[in-house]
Structure formats: C-alpha cells, structure tokens
Amino acid sequence: MDPSVLAAMARWPNVPAVYGWLSLTESGQWRLHPAGDAVQQPEAAGEPITSAQILAFIDRNYEVDSAGQWFFQNGPQRVYVRLDAAPYILHTVTDTQTGRLGLRTHTGLDVSEVKALYLDSEGRLYVATERGGALIAGRDLPVVIDALQPAQNPSSVRGETRHAPETMDDAIASCLDSGRTVWVRAPGMRGFAEHGVPLAPVADTQLESLLEFRRLPRGDA
Incomplete structure (x- = not known):
C-alpha cells in the first residue's frame, strides 16, 4: 500500500x-x-x-x-x-529480452506461479495463482490456449499411468464433455511447473470456493 x-x-x-x-x-x-x-x-x-x-x-x-x-x-x-468474475483479470505479456510469455494482473503484478486452471462451460479460463484467483481476459485467451500442451498426468490408476490427450482440443473436450481433470503444461510461459498443472472443469457455483474469494462482499463476514 x-x-x-x-x-x-x-x-x-x-x-x-x-x-x-x-x-x-x-x-x-x-x-x-x-x-x-x-x-x-x-x-x-x-x-x-x-x-x-x-x-x-x-x-x-x-x-x-x-x-x-x-x-x-x-x-x-x-x-x-x-x-463480476474474479479478484484479478490476467493479460499476457512478453519479456522483451527473452521473448518468453507471461501473465500479468490488471493491477500490473506479474504472476510467478500458476497452481491450477479451471475451464467453465462458456470457455472462460480461470487460474489459481500465488496472488489469488484470476480470470484470463477474453482477448488474451487464444494466446494462452495456443501456449498450452497436454501433459502426462502424474497420478496413477491401478498402477498404470494415465495417458495424456494427444492435442489441446482433445484435452479441452475431455475436460468439458467428460468432466475429467487433465494435465497441461506451457513450456514457453513463466509460472508453469515443468510437469504441468491440472486443468479441471468448473461450475460457476464452485469458483468462489475453489479460488477462495467472495464475489459479493458483505459486512457480517
């Protein structure tokens, strides 16, 4: 402050x-x-x-x-x-020295850790970051989606590693149509762990709980 x-x-x-x-x-x-x-x-x-x-x-x-x-x-x-959406609205920025893509809040803060991604039925992409819950701005969404790649899910079922979707279209379809959590990575973006992060489907009613914020503040909190 x-x-x-x-x-x-x-x-x-x-x-x-x-x-x-x-x-x-x-x-x-x-x-x-x-x-x-x-x-x-x-x-x-x-x-x-x-x-x-x-x-x-x-x-x-x-x-x-x-x-x-x-x-x-x-x-x-x-x-x-x-x-109306989330505490932060994220835009993409490009490092002028390295050419690497990054995310920056509408208040001008750089994001250094992407913890999880959440995709709703309208195609909005929400992000859990070290700064708080966020939404990728609509104009920046295509750039972010282009930077994402399917990743190997680190969890196992019955001792067998789950296979990653072949393409991001497959990953998004699996997330939205099948309600599955898939893993994605973004090698060219700052803030993404090398092994990737979960991309999960989300309903509007779940966002405040998952991203730990309150859309409509009230005085009795």
Whole structure:
C-alpha cells in the first residue's frame, strides 16, 4: 500500500468500511456505483473510472481480507469490491529480452506461479495463482490456449499411468464433455511447473470456493 494510505489508517483506525460503491468487471475495468447499488443489484453496470491517476491509486491499494473479500483501501477507509468474475483479470505479456510469455494482473503484478486452471462451460479460463484467483481476459485467451500442451498426468490408476490427450482440443473436450481433470503444461510461459498443472472443469457455483474469494462482499463476514 501507499505510505500515505498506511499513515491514514494509523491515524484513523476505526473508519467504517463501505460496500456497493465499486466493482471490477470481467474485462478488468474498475467501475464506480454512485447509487451504492453494486452489491444489492449485481447486474448494475455502474460508471467506468477513466482517470489514470485514480486507476493507478486503486491498483496500488487493492487487497483482500481474511474472508476472501477484496477491497480498495482509500486512505483510512476500506471500499469493498463487487467482483463480476474474479479478484484479478490476467493479460499476457512478453519479456522483451527473452521473448518468453507471461501473465500479468490488471493491477500490473506479474504472476510467478500458476497452481491450477479451471475451464467453465462458456470457455472462460480461470487460474489459481500465488496472488489469488484470476480470470484470463477474453482477448488474451487464444494466446494462452495456443501456449498450452497436454501433459502426462502424474497420478496413477491401478498402477498404470494415465495417458495424456494427444492435442489441446482433445484435452479441452475431455475436460468439458467428460468432466475429467487433465494435465497441461506451457513450456514457453513463466509460472508453469515443468510437469504441468491440472486443468479441471468448473461450475460457476464452485469458483468462489475453489479460488477462495467472495464475489459479493458483505459486512457480517
């Protein structure tokens, strides 16, 4: 957090938190809700925040509490965020020196560990990272899928190693159509273990539990 924010928190430690004024969209856009209706009306679109200075301030002071509720620390006050998809929206970045692909959050943080991938029925790809739950931005999804390859599943059934799907199309079909967890790797991307990570099907109702976050924050948490 910004030093000025930490100082304000120390000076005014008991400022009540607020809910319903801020949301994060599926594309990674911060939106303001002047009516304070972001939580009570999850479909309320709000207004885009366009000031580069304000956006940078929110990005730097975005945190999570012990209940998995994400907030923007606005000086001494927590402004809790409605999450339309996940706490972070990920974009692809390319290292200018190595040419290696990586993932970066909408707040500008690089991802160093991809723990698991989750694919929903709409084709959205969610990621468990060391920074928290995330969604691959729609515009970056094709690049990520192209970087993935089927990997050998390290688990065994009756002493026999499960064979990896031959192609990513097979892996995705196995995941979505058969409900199976498959393993994938991404040799050209930072953050992926050499042996790969699990790619599992996921229902919308499972995401908050699996990725440990709360989309609609509430004051009794």
